Amino acid sequence: MKFTIENIKAAHQKVKSGADFPQYIQDIKELGVSHYTAYVTDGNTEYFNTDNQSVHTGNKYDPLTISHDLDLDSFKARLKLHQQGGTDYIKFCNDCAANGVVGWTINLAEMTCTYFDQKGQDILVENIPG
Numbered sequence: 001m002k003f004t005i006e007n008i009k010a011a012h013q014k015v016k017s018g019a020d021f022p023q024y025i026q027d028i029k030e031l032g033v034s035h036y037t038a039y040v041t042d043g044n045t046e047y048f049n050t051d052n053q054s055v056h057t058g059n060k061y062d063p064l065t066i067s068h069d070l071d072l073d074s075f076k077a078r079l080k081l082h083q084q085g086g087t088d089y090i091k092f093c094n095d096c097a098a099n100g101v102v103g104w105t106i107n108l109a110e111m112t113c114t115y116f117d118q119k120g121q122d123i124l125v126e127n128i129p130g
Helices: 005-012 018-031 072-083 089-098
Strands: 035-039 045-048 054-056 101-107 112-117 122-127
Touching (some): 072 089, 072 122
Antiparallel strands (some): 035 045, 045 054, 101 112, 112 122
């Protein structure tokens, strides 16, 4: 494996808000990350290379309770605010939980971010600016 959690953490420390996200994606892509999945419940994120080998961060914060009711419109509004730099990562995770979003998968080859709900269903796919 070409990258470590320490490499990824170093890249992530440069991220102050959602506005910094596109550069973070470029940085971890250069490390050899092909895709990753982030889980809102505790912040655990699993990073994969092209051989499907993975490393994960473990819990990043105390567990959040995910709402059973998906509110996609509210989530989209909170996501937009986050992408514009209006919220930090933990606030965004709390917004996800409150709106029924369980996590997201980033595909670095396709440059997409796919959010999913309690049922594991894709609820929103966005293109990542590159």
